[in-house]
Structures are given as structure tokens and as C-alpha cells.
Amino acid sequence: MTFRRPTSDQALSLAAVFHYAEWVDRLANRGEIPDTELANAMAVLLNQNPDSIADLYGSVDNISEGVRLMREMIVSRYNQRADVTRYVIGIMYLARRLYSDPERLKNIADGILNAKHQAEHFSPSHDNVIANVAGLYTDVISTMRSRIQITGNALYLSQPAVAQRVRCLLFVGIRSAFLWQQLGGKRSHLLWQRKNLIKALPT
Numbered sequence: 001m002t003f004r005r006p007t008s009d010q011a012l013s014l015a016a017v018f019h020y021a022e023w024v025d026r027l028a029n030r031g032e033i034p035d036t037e038l039a040n041a042m043a044v045l046l047n048q049n050p051d052s053i054a055d056l057y058g059s060v061d062n063i064s065e066g067v068r069l070m071r072e073m074i075v076s077r078y079n080q081r082a083d084v085t086r087y088v089i090g091i092m093y094l095a096r097r098l099y100s101d102p103e104r105l106k107n108i109a110d111g112i113l114n115a116k117h118q119a120e121h122f123s124p125s126h127d128n129v130i131a132n133v134a135g136l137y138t139d140v141i142s143t144m145r146s147r148i149q150i151t152g153n154a155l156y157l158s159q160p161a162v163a164q165r166v167r168c169l170l171f172v173g174i175r176s177a178f179l180w181q182q183l184g185g186k187r188s189h190l191l192w193q194r195k196n197l198i199k200a201l202p203t
Helices: 008-030 036-045 053-057 060-073 081-098 102-121 127-141 160-182 189-194 194-200
Strands: none
Touching: 008 036, 008 053, 008 060, 008 081, 008 160, 008 194, 036 102, 036 127, 036 160, 053 060, 060 081, 060 194, 081 102, 081 160, 102 127, 127 160
16 A cells, blocks of 8 residues: 655644644643744634645744654654653544534634634734633533643643643644644554655755
8 A cells, every 4th residue: 555645734734733732741831931932823823714834834943843843753662752742642633523523613713713803903812812712722622522631830730821821722733733634644644654754844
């Protein structure tokens, strides 16, 4: 059996999943995230009709941690980032579930559109927009049968602002995993095309 080689767009959307899983882990353990990272993440989530991958993520530098982690982890036999790996797996699973759930997808689309209008009056990373998107995650994603359990510093995770940002980053990860599927990304790529996925990443 032959498989089509992964495309650069597929590889970048998958790298974005790793990127946002990494920032979920950092936020859960450190309690903060750079303003630029949060702004970029929210811009990705609110851009529901991008013209291209470049239009969605902008410079590859914006998902550089994901590119780095994907190179390190996807072909490694040793799992040194267990929590990040678990988040990636959970994100990918939820995206697959959503792919066949039109009712939830409509609720998400309506909610994101509302958040986008709100962001036009404030900014994509304004606290009100963050709270809105985090509430959408709670109402739509957290009610699914499988949930992603976040491990980190309880002092930070107990703070509403941190918990809201974690949900937003998970949402962006799910959005990227959903895009990976729309672009033709398949589990067979992760099983049999790992080296080609890495080759498809920008050098």
C-alpha cells in the first residue's frame, strides 16, 4: 500500500497543535504566557476563513515552538514531555470527534463569530474576549464525553484568568487539529509517514 506524502500545509497545521499544547503546559506550570503568544493564538482562533496557512499563522516564527517540538518528539522513541504528548493526543482526538458533530460545530462557529465581533470593539486578547471564548469551550468542548485533564501548578490553575487562557489555547490547538484533518491529514501519516512529516516542515 502506498501513501501520499504529507504536504507542507499539513505539517504546519500539525506543528501548530504541538505549539499550543506546549503553551498550555507552560501556562499551567508557570501561570503566564507572553502577550504576543496569546495575541497570535487568539488571532488564529478568530480567523475562521483564512485564504491560506500563511494567512492563518503568519510567519513560521509564530509557531516555532511547535515546529521544534514536532521535530524532537514525533520521531523519538523516548517520551520526555509526557504532558505535552498527552495534550496533543487529546486535542487530536477531540478534533476528530468534532469533525462528525455538525451541531457542536455550528455552536462553535456561532460563538467564535460572536467573539470576533467582540474583538473588533476591544482586541483579540482582551480579557472580555478571553472569557467569552473560554466560556464557549466550557459549554461546547467540555461537555464532550472525553475531556483533556490539565496537569500543572494548582496555585495557577485555580486562578480564573489562567484557567480561561488554558481553555483558549486548547481551543486553538483543536482548531489547528481540525484544519489538519481538513487538509487531508490522517492518522496513517503519524504511523507511517513521520519522517516525511518532518521533511515537510520548513528548514
